[in-house]
Every structure is written in C-alpha cells, then in structure tokens.
Amino acid sequence: xxxxxxxxxxxxxxxxxxxxxxxxxxxxxxxxxxxxxxxxxxxxxxxxxxxxxxxxxxxxxxxxxxxxxxxxxxxxxxxxxxxxxxxxxxxxxxxxxxxxxxxxxxxxxxxxxxxxxxxxxxxxxxxxxxxxxxxxxxxxxxxxxxxxxxxxxxxxxxxxxxxxxxxxxxxxxxxxxxxxxxxxxxxxxxxxxxxxxxxxxxxxxxxxxxxxxxxxxxxxxxxxxxxxxxxxxxxxxxxxxxxxxxxxxxxxxxxxxxxxxxxxxxxxxxxxxxxxxxxxxxxxxxxxxxxxxxxxxxxxxxxxxxxxxxxxxxxxxxxxxxxxxxxxxxxxxxxxxxxxxxxxxxxxxxxxxxxxxxxxxxxxxxxxxxxxxxxxxxxxxxxxxxxxxxxxxxxxxxxxxxxxxxxxxxxxxxxxxxxxxxxxxxxxxxxxxxxxxxxxxxxxxxxxxxxxxxxxxxxxxxxxxxxxxxxxxxxxxxxxxxxxxxxxxxxx
Numbered sequence: 095x096x097x098x099x100x101x102x103x104x105x106x107x108x109x110x111x112x113x114x115x116x117x118x119x120x121x122x123x124x125x126x127x128x129x130x131x132x133x134x135x136x137x138x139x140x141x142x143x144x145x146x147x148x149x150x151x152x153x154x155x156x157x158x159x160x161x162x163x164x165x166x167x168x169x170x171x172x173x174x175x176x177x178x179x180x181x182x183x184x185x186x187x188x189x190x191x192x193x194x195x196x197x198x199x200x201x202x203x204x205x206x207x208x209x210x211x212x213x214x215x216x217x218x219x220x221x222x223x224x225x226x227x228x229x230x231x232x233x234x235x236x237x238x239x240x241x242x243x244x245x246x247x248x249x250x251x252x253x254x255x256x257x258x259x260x261x262x263x264x265x266x267x268x269x270x271x272x273x274x275x276x277x278x279x280x281x282x283x284x285x286x287x288x289x290x291x292x293x294x295x296x297x298x299x300x301x302x303x304x305x306x307x308x309x310x311x312x313x314x315x316x317x318x319x320x321x322x323x324x325x326x327x328x329x330x331x332x333x334x335x336x337x338x339x340x341x342x343x344x345x346x347x348x349x350x351x352x353x354x355x356x357x358x359x360x361x362x363x364x365x366x367x368x369x370x371x372x373x374x375x376x377x378x379x380x381x382x383x384x385x386x387x388x389x390x391x392x393x394x395x396x397x398x399x400x401x402x403x404x405x406x407x408x409x410x411x412x413x414x415x416x417x418x419x420x421x422x423x424x425x426x427x428x429x430x431x432x433x434x435x436x437x438x439x440x441x442x443x444x445x446x447x448x449x450x451x452x453x454x455x456x457x458x459x460x461x462x463x464x465x466x467x468x469x470x471x472x473x474x475x476x477x478x479x480x481x482x483x484x485x486x487x488x489x490x491x492x493x494x495x496x497x498x499x500x501x502x503x504x505x506x507x508x509x510x511x512x513x514x515x516x517x518x519x520x521x522x523x524x525x526x527x528x529x530x531x532x533x534x535x536x537x538x539x540x541x542x543x544x545x546x547x548x549x550x551x552x553x554x555x556x557x558x559x560x561x562x563x564x565x566x567x568x569x570x571x572x573x574x575x576x577x578x579x580x581x582x583x584x585x586x
Contacts, residue, residue, distance in 0.1 A: 108182070108190075108192065108193075109192035110182060111192075111193055111195075116182060116183060121557060123183065124557055125187060125557055128227075128553060128556050128557060128560070129159075129223065129553065130222045130226060131154070131189075133219045134155070134157075134158045134215070134219055135154045137212075137218075138158070138210055138215075141211075141212075152199055155188060156188045156189065157203075158207070158219075159187055160175075160178065160188065160199075160203075160204060160207060161207055161208065161211065161546055162546070162549075162550060163177065163178065163184055163187070165543075165546045165550045166553075166554070168526070168527065171202075171204040174204065175197055175199065175200070175201045178198055179194075179197045179198065185198070205539065208538075208539040208542045209538060212541070212542065213538070213544070216542060216545035216549055220548065221450075223549070223552065223553065224552060265453055265477060266453060266454050266476075266477055266478060267453045267454075267456055268451065268456060269456065269512065270443070270444065270447050270455040270458045271459045271515065272443055272459070272460040273460065273517075273520075275520045275529075276414055277524075277529050277530075277531075277532055277544055278530070278532065279405070279408060279411045279531075279532050279540070280531050280532060280533045281405040281407070281411060284404035284413070286340075287326070287330070287340065287343050287344060289384060289388070290347035290348060290351060290388060291326045291347060293384055293385065294319075294354065297354035297355060297358060297378075300377075300378060301314075301354060301357050301358060301361065304358065304362065304370075305361060307365050308361065308364050308365060311364075315361075317350070317357070318350065318353075322347070322350045325343065325346050326343065326347065329343040341392070345392065348389055348392060351385050352385065355381070355382060377406060380403065381406065383409075384406065387399045387402060387403060440458070441472050444472075444473075444476070444478065454476050454477070454478055456479065457479040457481065458478055458479070458481065459509055459512045459513050460481060460482075460513075461513070462482065464480075470485070481509035481510070482509065519551065522551065523551060528547055529547045532544065
C-alpha cells in the first residue's frame, strides 16, 4: 500500500513544539529546493507491490531523502535514523510540516530504500537535477550578456572569413574529462586457503542443520571437522609457508569440501531441496562454484580463472589489481564488477556528451589507456582533439620547427593539467563520502550507494554555489562545462 504525503506547508509554517523558528538560509532548506523530488516519485511507486494490503509504505521523499542524508553526513543506518529524529531541519528536508519526536522508521528500512532506488533511477534523478540547474542558469543570464552573444553571432555570420569557425563552434564545444576509478568492497583480503576454510565451515553448518531434520532415520555423516580445523591452523600459523605446503593445504581443504558437498546432496534429497532456506541454498550454490574454480586452478597449477569468486557473501565482487576514472558535474556512465579496459568506453561517453549538450566536445582529456588507434580515429573523424602526444616516434626538433614543437609540448602540458580535477573529485568521493569502501553487501544496493555518492557530489556543488550567489560562474559556464564520466570498477 502506498499513500502520497506531499502536503508539506510553507517553510514559515513548520511547527516546533519547543518554540522558536528555523532559519530559511539553513543548508537543508536550500538542499530541499535543489532536489527533484517529483522525479523520484513514480519510479519509487513502481517498485512497490501495490497490492492495497499491509502497512502504507514510506513516502518517496522520506526514502530518497534518508539516503541523501546518510551519504552527505557519512553516517551508519542506525545513526541516520537518530539524526533525523533529533534534527528538525532534517525532518523538514524529508517533507514533514511539523517536528516528530518519535523515530520516523526503523534502521532496517534503509536497506529496503536502497533496493527500491536502483542505480538507473538514481542516475536519471541526477540527470534531471543537473538539467534543472542549467535551465535556471539560462533564466538568470543577464540581458546584456544575451545581447552581446546575439551581436557576436550576427557579426560572425556576416563575415565570410568566419564561416569555418561557425561550423567548428556549432559542432565542437566544451571539454570532456574521462577516467575510471576502483571502489573497494568491504571484504576480507582473499586467499585461496582462507576461502576454502570458510567454505568448509559453512558446509559443516549446512550438514548440522539438515541432519537435525532427519536425525531419527539416519546416522550423522562424518565431516572430520576437528582434523580439518587443526590442519588449517597449522598452516595459518606458518610465517612464510612454502609452495609445497600451500598446495598440500589446498588439496586437504578441497577434499574436505568435496566430502561435505556429497553429504549435503544426500541430506537434501531426504529433506527436500525446496525446504532449504533461500539464503542457505544460495550459499551452497556459491560454494559449489568456488570449489569448482579452486579445484580447476589446483589441478592445472594456475592462479587465475574467469569470474573468480573472492567472497562467499559477495560473489559479485571481482579482484582487480589496480584500477583508476570527475569535475563540477558528474555522470556515471558505466559500473562494472568485472575487470575490464575502460578505454573501449570512450566513443559511448562522447556520444553521451553530445546527447546532453547537443554538440561534440572540442577536446577530450584522458589518460594513456584511452589513446588507442580506434579512439584516435573516432575522434579525428568528428574533429575532436584527443589529449596526449601522437603515436610513433617523437618529431625531431630542428631550427625551423622549434616554435611549433614548443607549442605542441605546451599543449600536452596543459592537457595533463586539465585532468587534475578528475583525480581531485575522486579524492573527494573517497575521503569525504562512501566510495572509498562500499559497506553494503548486495550487488544492487552497492550500485545504489555508488550512484548516490555521485549525485551528492553534484548536489553539494550546487548548494555551495547557491550560497555564494555565483551560480552562473561556477559550474554552468555556457558551453564550457566540465563533464566527468565515471567508469566504476569494484574490487577487494
């Protein structure tokens, strides 16, 4: 069941039982004006069962606002609920028209909020929020500035010498900054022996739970758990175990898991697979795949396999040895849990830039991984300058081409300096917000957390500019925005 609670009164009518008035220039009051709440309404309602039964669901503004508060303040789910309960400004931000003394919802509801706001939904809200800010900027444009633009356009159209310049200006404007980064997941550093030991312990627990249902009709299977535990502890206490000892421990743990899985299958046939809890059945499937991967690597003397599982609780996380890809306005164009080369995404990101602005960028600033032959060809066909030195050997500097060589070197240096804000924004996302360590466990909730971080970075930038009253000059210089496209990888 869902009810629409969008009946918030004017700011001055917000009721405080302990007296006094709230300030209209408070940051949460300003933020409430910047967030496109209506954009979150329909997708949120669509994610509900809508059976007309049960307790009414929380309003979309409460759900989405609570996620924003958590990300902005860097709180846990429990602390977020307490802060909302204690702060009238936060309650106003969530759409209430008077102060509520009791907790507005249970902390466990935060997980349901993240599930209902999928990554694509948050991305669309982000797009809408930025477009509204651009529209507001256009309305604030000075009449004289608009007149100067019209006069300049008229002069250039009358001057035949600027014909090619008009074509260039029409097709290529602004700069596109592109890079990728890696958001670590909150899991234990994975080792093959540690993963197998944890899998073995879980299979032993499964056997205990299944046997409890059929203990009257059969004898309990042997698991040798004490012996297996003793062998693993003996290995784990070794300071620098040799390769031979590592392989021996892996073989032992694999054999124990193989035995346990066969016992689980036998017990499940008697109990009925359909009677197994959903979580237990899921973990059993994950352990079976983990066993297959580890057995294959052990037999082939290898240390890598496709879609390698490094966490039983979060099997979607993939190991990435090192990964990297921001400025005033951020858009997340791709999030992947697999280790991939982000250089292949450049054409798609340029097309997204054109979709948002109506024109191709004048230049693209990216690191070496993006400067492939295919990407260079793609940019050249669209008259886009891709930063960095050209392919091949450096040109020999002679007396006649010295000025040109110096200018080219200076251009390369300026292109590299233009990429500095990308790394700076990544630092902000990871130091101030939650992208440095994704604490959520599920794949979809982790994606929502990352998308919320990007939206909050945009929102706080807009808030800062609204306080400074320089909204035009800061983010939204006409046809001179910096667009930054996130390619998010996830790893341990």
